[in-house]
Each structure stands twice: as C-alpha cells, then as structure tokens.
Amino acid sequence: MSDLILFWHRRDLRISDNTGLAAAKRRSPKVVGVFCLDPHILERDDVAPVRVTYMIGCLQKLQERYAQVGSQLLILHADPVQAIPALAEAINAKAVFWNWDVEPYSQERDRTIINALKEKGIEFLNQNWDQILNSPDEIRTGGNSPYTVYTPFWKNWITKPKANPVETLQNVEGLTEAEQEIAKLSGSLTLPSAKDLGFIWDEQLIISPGEAAAQERLEEFTNKAITEYQEQRNFPAVDGTSQLSAALKFGVIGIRTVWQATIEALENSRSEETAVNIRTWQQELAWREFYQHAMYNFPELADGAFRDTFKNFPWETNEEHFQAWCEGRTGYPIVDAAMRQMNESGWMHNRCRMIVASFLTKDLLINPQLGEKYFMKHLIDGDLSANNGGWQWSASSGMDPKPVRIFNPASQTQKFDPEGEYIRQWVSELRSVDTEYLVTGKIPPLERHAVGYPDPIVDHKIQQNQFKLRYQQQKNTSGGE
Numbered sequence: 105m106s107d108l109i110l111f112w113h114r115r116d117l118r119i120s121d122n123t124g125l126a127a128a129k130r131r132s133p134k135v136v137g138v139f140c141l142d143p144h145i146l147e148r149d150d151v152a153p154v155r156v157t158y159m160i161g162c163l164q165k166l167q168e169r170y171a172q173v174g175s176q177l178l179i180l181h182a183d184p185v186q187a188i189p190a191l192a193e194a195i196n197a198k199a200v201f202w203n204w205d206v207e208p209y210s211q212e213r214d215r216t217i218i219n220a221l222k223e224k225g226i227e228f229l230n231q232n233w234d235q236i237l238n239s240p241d242e243i244r245t246g247g248n249s250p251y252t253v254y255t256p257f258w259k260n261w262i263t264k265p266k267a268n269p270v271e272t273l274q275n276v277e278g279l280t281e282a283e284q285e286i287a288k289l290s291g292s293l294t295l296p297s298a299k300d301l302g303f304i305w306d307e308q309l310i311i312s313p314g315e316a317a318a319q320e321r322l323e324e325f326t327n328k329a330i331t332e333y334q335e336q337r338n339f340p341a342v343d344g345t346s347q348l349s350a351a352l353k354f355g356v357i358g359i360r361t362v363w364q365a366t367i368e369a370l371e372n373s374r375s376e377e378t379a380v381n382i383r384t385w386q387q388e389l390a391w392r393e394f395y396q397h398a399m400y401n402f403p404e405l406a407d408g409a410f411r412d413t414f415k416n417f418p419w420e421t422n423e424e425h426f427q428a429w430c431e432g433r434t435g436y437p438i439v440d441a442a443m444r445q446m447n448e449s450g451w452m453h454n455r456c457r458m459i460v461a462s463f464l465t466k467d468l469l470i471n472p473q474l475g476e477k478y479f480m481k482h483l484i485d486g487d488l489s490a491n492n493g494g495w496q497w498s499a500s501s502g503m504d505p506k507p508v509r510i511f512n513p514a515s516q517t518q519k520f521d522p523e524g525e526y527i528r529q530w531v532s533e534l535r536s537v538d539t540e541y542l543v544t545g546k547i548p549p550l551e552r553h554a555v556g557y558p559d560p561i562v563d564h565k566i567q568q569n570q571f572k573l574r575y576q577q578q579k580n581t582s583g584g585e
Contacts, residue, residue, distance in 0.1 A: 107132045108283070110192050112184075112202035113139045113177070114210070114355075116234050117162040118315040119169045121269040121358025124203040124232040132198065134277040137170055137177040138191060139163055140184040144209070146301060150480035153303035154450030155350075158484050160298050161313025162356050167295060169315065175278035178287055179295050185213060189220040194286045195279065199227035203234035203355075206396045207488050208403035235352075237266045237359055237389075240397045250401035251394070252410075252503045258390050269360045310449050311350050311484060318351035319361070326365045331373070334384040340442070340453035341525035346385070347451075349485035352392070362389065395493030398503060405492055405502070408473070412582045414501035418574055419471040428561050429464055430478055432531070435552075435560035437542055438517040439463045441530035448530075450484040455520055461498030462511035467567040469574070472499035500575075508575060510568050514545045533557050 109128040116122050117139075128135045145151070163177070170177040180187045192200050200221060205211065214230055221228045233239045243261050244250065251257035279287060298305060311317075325346040329336065336344030351357045366386050373379045399405055409415050428434050432443035442456035452460075457479075464475045476495040480486040496502025500509060521527055524542035528535045533555045534542060541547045545560070552559060 106196045106198060107134055108195060108197045108279075109135045110188075110195065110197040110200045111135055111137050112188060112200055113137055113166070114202060115205060115353070116203050116355035116358075117159075117166050118318075118356055118358065119166070119173065120272040120315065121361045122203070122273070122355075123234040123270050124201050124229070125273050126270040127229060127232055128199075128201040129271070129273050129276060131201075135273065136175055136195070136197075136279055137166070138188070139166075139177060139179055140187055141179065141181040141296070141301065142184055142213075143181075144183065144213075150477045150486075151303070152450065152480065152482050152484065152486055153298065153305040154307070154309070154482070154484045155486055156301060156303040157298040157305040158309055158311065158313050158350055159354055160295065160301075161309065162315075162354055163295055165314030165316070167293070170278075173274055173276055175276045176284075176293060179292050181296065185216050185220065188217055189224055189226070191287065192221065192226050193224050195283045196286075197226060199229065201229045201232075203232045204230055205235070206240075206400040208399070208406055211403075235355060235359060236393050236396055237261075237363055238264050238393070240400045243397060250397060252398070253505055254391060254394050254503070255505075257394050257397070258387060261390050261393065262386075266363050267360050269358055269364055305450070307449065309484070310451055311347055313356070315356055318348065318357035321346065321348060321351070322357060322362060322365055326369045330366075330369055330385055331378045331381050333381045335381075337384075338455050338520050339526075340445075340456050341521060341523075341529065345454065349487070349490070350451075353485050353487040353490075359389075391493075392490055395489040398493060399489040405496070406488060409499075409501035410496060410503055411501050411507065413507070413575065413579045414499065415582075417471075417501070417578055420469040422468065422470065425468045425561055426464075426470055426474060428558075429460070429468060429470070429475075433558050434463070434562075435558045436463065436513045436545060436564075437524075437527045437531055437534060437547075438513050438521060438545075441527045444530045446479070446482050450482060452483070453526075455516075456526075457494060458498055459511050459513060459516050461495055462509070463513060465499040466510045466571045467513075467562055467564055469567065469571060472496065472501060508572060510571065512564060512568075514543070514564075517543045517545070531557070 109132045111125050111128045167177045180191065188200060218228055238261060240250065242264055243257060329344055333344065336342050366382055369382050370379055373382060432440035434440055439460050442452055442460045446452040461475055464470050465472045472495045476491055479491055493502065497504050500507040522543060524539045527542055534557055537547055537551065549559065
C-alpha cells in the first residue's frame with residue numbers, strides 16, 4: 105500500500121485552517137483531495153440553484169489552490185457510500201481523512217463508509233471537528249446534558265479555550281501518472297457547472313466564491329463594520345453584517361480564522377463601546393454553534409418541533425396565503441421586500457428573516473416547516489442547523505425560554521427601516537409612496553390600487569390574538585412545556 109492519503113472535502117472547501125487536511129499532511133507528504141457531488145443531497149427538493157452555483161465556484165477555487173500546492177482535487181458524481189471507498193482502493197490510498205459533521209444524514213452516511221473502508225483494510229480518520237470551535241462533548245451542563253437554552257450555553261462556551269488556526273497545506277505531492285489513470289475509472293478532474301447539474305442561476309452572485317474572497321470579506325468586516333455591529337446589524341438597508349454565512353456553511357473560511365480575527369479586533373479596540381460591538385458578533389458566532397450542537401445532540405430537530413406544545417399544533421393550510429408570502433405580495437411592505445430580496449438575490453438580511461418567519465407562523469398561522477423548506481430552496485447560505493434553529497426560534501417551537509414572541513411588521517419597519525430605504529429598494533411599486541405610509545403600512549387603499557400593490561391579506565392584530573388562543577389551548581392539551 106502506498107503512503108497516499110485521500111482527503112475527502114465536504115463542508116471545508118479550503119486549503120488553509122483545515123484541521124483534517126492538516127492532520128493528513130502530518131501523516132504523509134502525499135495528499136490528494138476529493139469532493140463528491142452526492143446525489144442524495146443534490147436531488148432533494150430543497151436545494152437552491154444559487155447555493156449550488158456558489159458551491160461550484162468554491163470548488164473551482166479549491167482546485168486552483170490544490171494545483172498551487174502541487175496536488176489535485178478529484179471530483180466524484182456518485183453516491184459517496186460506494187464511490188469514496190472505491191476511489192481509495194483504486195488509487196491504493198493508505199488512508200481516507202475527513203472532518204466530522206453535525207448533520208444527521210452526514211453522520212449516518214459516514215458510519216456506512218467507515219464500515220466499507222474497514223472491510224477493504226483502509227485506514228480512516230474522521231474525528232476532526234473543523235466547523236465548530238468547541239465539540240459538543242465539551243459544552244455540557246452541570247448534569248452532563250446538552251444545553252437547550254442559549255444564554256447558559258454562551259456563558260459556558262465563552263469560557264472554553266478556542267484553538268488557533270491550523271497549519272496551511274503547502275508543497276504536497278499529488279497523484280502519479282499511473283494513479284491518475286486509475287483515478288479516471290472512479291473520479292475526474294473535470295468539475296461540472298451548476299447548469300450541468302440541472303441548477304439554473306443566471307443572476308450575479310452577491311457573495312464571491314472561494315477562500316480568498318471569504319478572507320477578504322472577513323478583513324473588511326473586522327476592520328470597520330464590526331466596530332458598529334451591535335446597532336448597524338439590525339438595519340437591512342445598511343451593509344452592517346459580515347455576510348460570511350455562505351462561506352461558513354461551505355467551510356470556505358475556517359471558524360478558527362474567524363474567531364482569531366475577533367480576538368485581534370478586541371485587542372486593537374480603543375473603547376469599551378467598540379469592544380461591546382465585537383463581543384456582540386462573537387455572540388452571533390456562538391448562536392451559530394449553539395444550533396450546530398443542538399442538531400448534533402437532538403437530530404430529531406430536523407424533522408419537527410422541539411417543544412411538545414408545537415408537535416401537533418393546528419396550523420392553517422391556506423395555500424393562497426402561503427404563495428402570497430413566497431412571492432412577496434402579502435400587502436405588508438417589509439415582509440414583501442424581504443421575500444423579494446431572497447427570491448431575486450438568494451440572500452436575506454437576518455433581521456428580515458425573523459420578521460418574515462414570524463409573519464408566516466404568527467400572522468398566517470402556517471407551519472414553519474414550509475417556510476424553513478422555502479428558505480432552503482432559495483438561500484445561498486442555506487444551512488440545516490442555522491436555518492432550522494432560526495425558524496424554530498421564530499415559530500416558538502424550539503429551544504427558547506420565551507415561547508410567545510410575535511413581531512409586528514409595522515413596528516419592526518419603524519425601528520429598522522425608518523425611511524423606507526430597504527422597502528423602496530425591493531418593492532419597486534412603492535417607491536413613490538410617502539414614507540409615513542410606507543413605514544406604518546397604512547397605505548390608503550386607493551393609492552395601493554393605483555400603484556398595483558395588494559391589500560394586506562390578513563389583519564395582524566386579529567391573527568396574533570388567534571395564535572395566542574391556539575397556543576394556550578394546545579399548551580393546556582399537551583400539559584405545558
């Protein structure tokens with residue numbers, strides 16, 4: 105058997121600060137990468153064309169990086185359960201390395217592959233936690249249980265040491281000519297386009313793919329916007345967020361690199377106000393990790409509500425209302441602006457994600473799983489853990505000590521889009537409407553009709569009372585939380 109290590113990329117599409125890749129390099133100077141276009145993932149009905157397009161762009165950049173360090177990134181388009189062990193055997197690999205994942209499907213798939221590698225006598229290493237700063241086993245309650253509430257999770261998590269970025273892969277050996285010929289039987293160096301895979305996204309990507317672009321975005325954010333993050337993050341018309349969610353979803357940038365940047369920003373901060381802003385963003389990174397730990401510890405979250413009260417909640421099945429929400433024509437300007445932003449660009453501001461999720465579940469009384477799936481079908485950064493966690497938070501069905509949280513679209517607009525800039529950007533027919541009408545939502549019916557904007561499909565006050573009534577009845581039936 106050769107000394108070749110096959111490194112299987114999944115949610116870590118980068119060379120730098122990659123724990124599993126660094127471990128592979130420590131074992132052997134000869135490391136070859138592989139990425140598998142998994143049909144079990146690509147053939148789901150919640151895959152966003154914009155996300156696949158971004159992923160392919162990231163893979164193109166990763167292939168270039170492999171070439172720069174003297175190796176190759178092979179591409180498989182097959183079920184990895186069969187394809188990864190077969191490729192490892194074909195190129196006579198000594199071992200297959202990869203990074204662990206929190207998602208239920210990935211864990212089940214990996215266990216099957218481990219058994220196949222064992223049968224072939226091929227080593228494996230998959231216990232590198234690369235996408236999170238602290239493993240789920242490290243962050244436990246005093247009773248050694250996983251956390252189900254964020255605040256105590258944060259208080260524990262922030263006290264734990266965080267690893268520094270790991271060594272970047274440099275000057276490795278790739279496949280020999282003979283191995284390349286064998287690899288052609290199982291893999292390829294040819295990367296298909298998103299269109300080749302059946303995903304059409306003709307708009308420009310609002311987030312540039314690849315490791316270098318993510319690093320550049322991180323530097324821009326931590327040099328400026330992070331110092332005003334606590335306030336600016338809530339205004340959708342302002343470029344006040346990092347927009348690193350897609351890069352983190354695909355692991356185009358290492359989480360240790362991101363965390364180190366926040367530590368350096370804190371060290372360079374010149375006021376307590378600046379430090380507070382930086383710590384606020386650190387807390388957002390912890391929220392992301394909280395949801396990842398939750399998905400790992402409670403895989404049933406992927407299939408439904410966490411709270412008993414919501415496991416059989418009497419949601420509405422109004423298809424007309426759901427389609428109006430999807431298309432951004434509910435008659436509520438901030439909701440419609442947000443949905444149109446996502447439909448047209450593949451991204452939505454986080455404040456608006458909360459607003460539209462609250463509207464779907466608390467105003468339209470529609471099952472949050474429908475909204476969760478629609479988000480996954482359209483977001484460039486669609487991620488199971490973060491998306492599920494956010495939707496369950498908004499629907500009050502998840503790990504949340506305040507279960508009846510309802511956003512008022514009008515008050516949210518007045519607080520966070522007071523001049524109507526965001527609404528005017530995405531709802532073109534409302535650009536000439538007076539700001540007062542725009543931010544209160546009280547647009548005169550004649551003016552609505554004149555510009556072709558729909559009347560509100562529901563009354564917020566009536567609907568929130570209806571939700572509270574159903575919630576209380578369901579809570580009584582289920583015996584409380």
